[in-house]
Amino acid sequence: MLSRVADSIYWMARYVERAENLARFIDVTMNMQLDQSVAPQNGWEPLVLTTGDSEYFQEHYEAINAENVVQFLAFDRDYPNSILSSLGIARENARTVREAISSEAWEQLNSFYHHVKGAANTPMSPDQLTDFFQTVKEYSHLFHGIVDATMTRNKGWHFANLGRLLERADKTSRLIDVKYFLLLPHLQDVGTTIDDLQWSYLLRSVSGFEMYRKRFHSISIHRVAEFLILDDQFPRAIRFCIDNADWSLHQISGTPVGTFKNSAEQQMGRLKAKLAFTDVDDIIDNGMHEFIDGFQVDANSVSKAIFETFFALRPVEAMQEQRQFQYS
Amino acid sequence: MAVPYTFDGYETEGFFDELFYESGQPRGGGQLLVDKINSLPEGVLKQRQEAIDRALMRMGITFAVYGDSEGTEKIFPFDIIPRIINTLEWNHIEAGLKQRIRALNKFINDIYHKQEIINDGKIPREILEKATSYRKQCHGLNPPRGIWCHITGTDLIRHSDGAIYVLEDNLRCPSGVSYVLQNRLVMKRSFPQVFAASQVRPVTDYPSRLYETLTSLAPDHIREPTVVVLTPGIYNSAYYEHSFLAQQMGVELVQGSDLVVKDGHVFMRTTDGFHRVDVIYRRIDDDFLDPKAFREDSMLGVPGLMEVYRNGNVALANAPGTGIADDKVIYAYVPEMIRYYLNEEPILPNVPTYVCEREEDRKYVVEHIGELVVKAANEAGGYGMLVGPHSTKEQQQEFVKKVEANPRNYIAQPTLSLSRVPTLVGDHFEGRHVDLRPYILYGKDMWVLPGGLTRVALKKGSLVVNSSQGGGSKDTWVVAQSSELSEQAEEKI
Numbered sequence: 001m002l003s004r005v006a007d008s009i010y011w012m013a014r015y016v017e018r019a020e021n022l023a024r025f026i027d028v029t030m031n032m033q034l035d036q037s038v039a040p041q042n043g044w045e046p047l048v049l050t051t052g053d054s055e056y057f058q059e060h061y062e063a064i065n066a067e068n069v070v071q072f073l074a075f076d077r078d079y080p081n082s083i084l085s086s087l088g089i090a091r092e093n094a095r096t097v098r099e100a101i102s103s104e105a106w107e108q109l110n111s112f113y114h115h116v117k118g119a120a121n122t123p124m125s126p127d128q129l130t131d132f133f134q135t136v137k138e139y140s141h142l143f144h145g146i147v148d149a150t151m152t153r154n155k156g157w158h159f160a161n162l163g164r165l166l167e168r169a170d171k172t173s174r175l176i177d178v179k180y181f182l183l184l185p186h187l188q189d190v191g192t193t194i195d196d197l198q199w200s201y202l203l204r205s206v207s208g209f210e211m212y213r214k215r216f217h218s219i220s221i222h223r224v225a226e227f228l229i230l231d232d233q234f235p236r237a238i239r240f241c242i243d244n245a246d247w248s249l250h251q252i253s254g255t256p257v258g259t260f261k262n263s264a265e266q267q268m269g270r271l272k273a274k275l276a277f278t279d280v281d282d283i284i285d286n287g288m289h290e291f292i293d294g295f296q297v298d299a300n301s302v303s304k305a306i307f308e309t310f311f312a313l314r315p316v317e318a319m320q321e322q323r324q325f326q327y328s
Numbered sequence: 329m330a331v332p333y334t335f336d337g338y339e340t341e342g343f344f345d346e347l348f349y350e351s352g353q354p355r356g357g358g359q360l361l362v363d364k365i366n367s368l369p370e371g372v373l374k375q376r377q378e379a380i381d382r383a384l385m386r387m388g389i390t391f392a393v394y395g396d397s398e399g400t401e402k403i404f405p406f407d408i409i410p411r412i413i414n415t416l417e418w419n420h421i422e423a424g425l426k427q428r429i430r431a432l433n434k435f436i437n438d439i440y441h442k443q444e445i446i447n448d449g450k451i452p453r454e455i456l457e458k459a460t461s462y463r464k465q466c467h468g469l470n471p472p473r474g475i476w477c478h479i480t481g482t483d484l485i486r487h488s489d490g491a492i493y494v495l496e497d498n499l500r501c502p503s504g505v506s507y508v509l510q511n512r513l514v515m516k517r518s519f520p521q522v523f524a525a526s527q528v529r530p531v532t533d534y535p536s537r538l539y540e541t542l543t544s545l546a547p548d549h550i551r552e553p554t555v556v557v558l559t560p561g562i563y564n565s566a567y568y569e570h571s572f573l574a575q576q577m578g579v580e581l582v583q584g585s586d587l588v589v590k591d592g593h594v595f596m597r598t599t600d601g602f603h604r605v606d607v608i609y610r611r612i613d614d615d616f617l618d619p620k621a622f623r624e625d626s627m628l629g630v631p632g633l634m635e636v637y638r639n640g641n642v643a644l645a646n647a648p649g650t651g652i653a654d655d656k657v658i659y660a661y662v663p664e665m666i667r668y669y670l671n672e673e674p675i676l677p678n679v680p681t682y683v684c685e686r687e688e689d690r691k692y693v694v695e696h697i698g699e700l701v702v703k704a705a706n707e708a709g710g711y712g713m714l715v716g717p718h719s720t721k722e723q724q725q726e727f728v729k730k731v732e733a734n735p736r737n738y739i740a741q742p743t744l745s746l747s748r749v750p751t752l753v754g755d756h757f758e759g760r761h762v763d764l765r766p767y768i769l770y771g772k773d774m775w776v777l778p779g780g781l782t783r784v785a786l787k788k789g790s791l792v793v794n795s796s797q798g799g800g801s802k803d804t805w806v807v808a809q810s811s812e813l814s815e816q817a818e819e820k821i
Contacts, residue, residue: 002586003597095388096562099575103387110388155599252599310599 001155005100007311008093009156012101013147013163015090016109019083019116020140021171022073023133025050025178028205030130032198033066044069046178051081070129075120083136084120087113101160102150105143112139158248162306165248169241170299172206176228177292199224206236225288226280238295239275245302246272252310264305271298332755333373334366343759344488344747346411357414357526357807364522365409376518377408377752383514389507389568405800406511407751408518411762411782415529418806421484421492421766422776424676427666429480429768432497432653434669435662436476439652440466450668451661455685458736459655460706463614465621466649469638472545473772477653478645479538479609480768481505481780484676486747493679493744495763497659499650501611504781504801505767506569509534509576511803527808529778534767535576538609541771542577545643546606553606555579556596558587560612560628570611584612589632594642607643608633614648656705656739657683680742684735693731693740697724700740702731715791717743746791749802751784761785763793764804779804 025047033043045064048057056079061068076082080089091113098106119132144164151157179202196219203209203224211234216223231237246268250257253265260266283291331337340350347358354362365373384390384403413421438445439456446453456462481502483495512531516523539555546553559570561583574581586596587605595602610617616626621634636642652658660681663674682689682700693700697716704712714727731738748759766780782802783793793799 001599002580002582003599004583004586005580006599092562095567095571097581098388098568098571099557099579099581103575106388107386111386114385 008097010163012093013160014167015086017164017167019086023136027133161248165241165245264309267305410803431666461651463649471647476647488745503566506572515803529806539577544771555607558610587630682740684738778806
């Protein structure tokens with residue numbers, strides 16, 4: 001597979017996943033804010049903080065309120081990580097690799113983009129907004145479903161899988177972080193009904209409430225953290241994402257899982273091992289926020305190594321050393 | 329009185345209409361379609377046109393509206409009424425195209441070798457020497473199987489005399505075939521019954537035929553050649569087509585930066601290292617192919633590509649240098665080429681062409697500039713052109729000066745009356761002018777895609793079919809003969 005094409009497929013999938021997760025962030029916050037008994041003072045603030053782009057927000061918006069944050073995260077054309085911009089980038093990437101993905105996948109992503117672009121130009125009431133974010137999730141599911149149902153499990157598919165799983169792991173970690181940030185001023189609530197409700201919102205936002213219930217029944221902070229971080233079965237849990245991203249990475253290179261031949265596999269393997277050999281008590285004792293921070297640093301190293309290994313346009317000589325010519 | 333969404337009250341208005349005789353009777357092969365449309369329940373045709381527009385939008389067959397910051401995109405307009413060509417007439421067109429491509433190919437090969445046609449005095453040497461599309465780098469090249477133009481999209485028009493004329497040859501990178509395939513796809517959904525009954529000849533095998541043509545260019549010892557499509561990139565207006573063809577053929581779509589020349593071969597950069605490329609269907613103009621051989625400032629091409637090509641280690645389709653035959657002055661000599669190389673009379677005539685280089689032609693052009701279409705020899709897409717009857721005295725004077733300053737660069741042709749096809753305008757049909765671009769593949773054999781792209785000038789009275797200037801497209805049906813066909817054909821041919 002062409003390096004450029006692999007690069008585009010990877011980012012196409014990442015940006016679709018990013019858009020979906022932004023919709024989840026907003027959706028869960030809107031729901032929490034509606035529930036007065038649970039609502040923190042300003043539930044929208046952590047959402048802005050978690051993007052890492054508060055500066056941009058302050059320059060372009062005044063107050064941190066529902067209207068501004070929704071505009072910022074969902075529809076801001078100039079903010080490169082809004083839902084609209086993410087889908088624009090996903091679609092541009094897909095357009096450059098139309099021949100490498102299925103027509104069905106391209107058409108669906110194209111419709112997805114037009115759907116969000118249309119919504120950006122339409123004023124919406126709060127209930128319409130809720131419906132809208134629901135449709136963003138559905139479109140994203142449909143996209144990934146179509147990719148899975150129509151694409152051969154070739155390198156293209158594995159790069160797409162890699163992209164979406166790394167993005168999902170990153171976003172799940174940020175969601176947990178947001179919840180922690182919200183709780184900080186309310187430590188007295190830990191273990192109360194309020195806390196219970198908030199954690200259930202968090203689980204719902206990753207479509208994990210029912211799956212969690214089946215596994216643990218009652219809500220507790222340890223178990224929720226264990227479920228979202230360390231579960232190897234739930235598809236939005238960080239460990240599940242990393243395990244499967246590691247698998248795709250090895251499918252691409254043909255190296256057996258558990259070994260490595262390039263820096264991407266090495267970094268990913270280390271991260272995978274870290275998640276496999278830690279337990280939730282360690283995480284909570286050493287600080288959730290610190291753990292999440294550490295995870296994000298590791299995940300960034302993996303992304304960088306993937307870029308260096310597969311996508312970077314190296315001069316002819318450097319590539320020659322790395323690989324023998326392949327004649328057909 | 330016109331009945332909405334039917335052909336009742338449709339007028340040919342004195343033009344040659346592709347669907348109706350002047351009497352209002354459908355031409356051979358069109359009866360089924362006319363009956364079907366006239367019998368559709370009210371509103372159905374409109375629904376179908378809307379469904380087609382939606383499908384095209386969903387498939388992303390769109391172009392960006394230039395200068396629109398919100399990224400508005402539009403589909404290339406498509407009209408639901410197809411242009412119908414009966415088999416007998418099609419056979420005539422097909423034979424004429426094959427003859428022409430054979431002669432043009434021999435001409436290009438001759439021009440880059442012995443130049444016999446010039447030495448024998450059939451074409452003046454100055455015309456060649458002053459042709460900006462002549463590529464001296466191509467002299468002595470021997471493309472695989474001696475074929476230079478593997479993919480051609482010849483522009484044809486029908487004049488009011490009912491005859492089909494060749495307007496342009498387009499031997500470089502003709503585009504539009506993807507629209508033929510997509511138009512067919514959406515039309516099949518709209519008129520399944522008429523399709524089956526009319527026995528419309530299929531076009532869907534174009535990508536496989538193209539793939540066969542391309543693989544036939546690879547050196548014989550390579551059993552499974554790697555074919556790629558080379559595109560200038562996503563911002564090229566034909567990008568959709570490049571990716572569509574690559575996808576349909578199941579080959580990689582590459583950009584210049586994906587390819588490198590090493591050890592006398594061309595390779596593409598993959599996630600597994602380098603992979604050798606044997607055949608390149610390039611959709612980049614000669615000038616940009618290789619900065620070492622052509623324009624040094626080209627960022628789109630592959631440095632060293634021409635040398636690999638010259639050594640026979642990679643095939644290019646079309647071969648570099650074919651643009652010489654697209655020169656509008658050279659065009660005037662194509663009938664002569666057919667006689668010279670094939671010893672045959674041209675089956676499809678040229679549009680009569682005045683070559684300003686010739687003194688008596690020039691005199692005629694200057695005197696009749698208000699009636700003629702004057703074209704620059706090396707421009708395309710409707711640029712560098714004067715349409716006499718639609719121009720002001722000042723514009724005409726300006727062109728007279730240009731012609732006299734540089735006669736080699738200009739030709740003139742009579743203003744033709746393009747034939748028309750009924751086209752949906754609001755809730756009724758009106759005639760709109762069309763041209764036709766069939767596609768010809770030339771590998772081991774020659775093959776002509778049945779039909780081709782019918783472009784339609786959607787503006788009332790307009791003769792400009794280019795998509796940049798308000799043009800759209802129609803599906804083109806080559807249909808089986810009906811009982812009344814033979815008589816109609818006799819009258820025409």
